[in-house]
Amino acid sequence: MQQQNPLGEIVRQHEADILADWIKEQLERDRSPNTRISLVREAEVRELCKNFLQHFIQGLQSGQTHNLQGPEWSELRNLLSVFSRDRALQGYTPTETASFIYLLKKPLFARIGQTLAKNSDSLYQAIWTTNDLLDGLGLQVMEAFQKGREEVISRQQQEMMELSTPVVKLWDGILALPVIGTLDSARSQAVMESLLQTIMETGSKIAIIDITGVPTVDTLVAQHLMKTVAAARLMGADCIISGIRPQIAQTIVHLAIDLGGISTKATLADAFRLAMQRAGMNIVSQPARA
Structure with missing residues (x-):
């Protein structure tokens, strides 16, 4: 019998606080003069983070935390695919795009630490699982982002070729x-x-x-x-x-x-x-x- 993973319940119980902290991290990065993400409206950031967390909780509660390619994670994969492609088309950098995922680590680790501080084994397991999941999702974001960039480059090359051969x-x-x-x-x-x-x-x-x-x-x-x-x-x-x-x-x-x-x-x-x-x-x- 599969051991119950407490991570899904932790995220569900602290969803509002995690969401608030994650959005704060996103907006603080958005306001940096060296990032292009500041062009995204705050309402869009909030909606995107909220949708991500909802699908993330669904995946965690399924217990399938070792296979992000399973049907339990399909909705989250689709969301990230659309997100990454849009960022690529809008001219964002890989760092700006991947940071959407990695900025979630701090709020999650904080809530995990508060909840499992007295159980070192469960704390270690939850942190390891969280880190592994977010790294995997980050890789999926980068793969989708790369495909989006390739589409942009291919379209630009085609347009340049058409412009360079006028009759x-x-x-x-x-x-x-x-x-x-x-x-x-x-x-x-x-x-x-x-x-x-x-x-x-x-x-x-x-x-x-x-x-x-x-x-x-x-x-x-x-x-x-x-x-x-x-x-x-x-x-x-x-x-x-x-x-x-x-x-x-x-x-x-x-x-x-x-x-x-x-x-x-x-x-x-x-x-x-x-x-x-x-x-x-x-x-x-x-x-x-x-």
């Missing part, structure tokens, strides 16, 4: 795609998808891929460019690559990279002029007005 309509039937930064496999895929989607939407027949902002062109970058050009051709659009600087030209020659008959120009202006000619339009210079 611009220069003229009817003429598109320009300025590429800035390193053209790796992931960005190459984004570039291709963005260009093909715009070609389909606009029915454009000419696309200029400007690589002025690409720091280096090696064999891998050239392969990415050729795949993009080939895909555009399958969509019925011809491609011109602009931004071929002297050092890039030398690298292409040195690496014996065959661009497969793709038209190249030194500047975007030269590429646009060629695109206009292919579209059957001539650029005529007008004399300056006096």
Whole structure:
């Protein structure tokens, strides 16, 4: 038969005092000039701590204090998962997030000490159980927080990739795609998808891929460019690559990279002029007005 753990009863009996002390610890930390948690309203802190303690007591009274993954702790795990993810999305630090759990130790230890002061064995067991539980919950908070941060980083990377591969309509039937930064496999895929989607939407027949902002062109970058050009051709659009600087030209020659008959120009202006000619339009210079 499982020995009755007095911890759940202690927390239940002293719930109001523990809650008050824990909230006080939270708010004192909130007011620190070095923490971002001060942005959280006091009412939200109180509600969060209250809900946590209620679920914590339910888990303790189940007697399953050695398995936080059991169904008895599911409601508390869900609460902490939502809490940690929200903190991650709001830009809080790991320390600020984990402190929510660890600040509960002081109020709990105080009540345990008062209740079990005359029974050293029970006191030791209750403190050990409490410390083990809160450390375990703290680890769960950090795992959920890390997942939330990874979601933020992934979303930001996706947004930056989308912003860094804009397709611009220069003229009817003429598109320009300025590429800035390193053209790796992931960005190459984004570039291709963005260009093909715009070609389909606009029915454009000419696309200029400007690589002025690409720091280096090696064999891998050239392969990415050729795949993009080939895909555009399958969509019925011809491609011109602009931004071929002297050092890039030398690298292409040195690496014996065959661009497969793709038209190249030194500047975007030269590429646009060629695109206009292919579209059957001539650029005529007008004399300056006096």
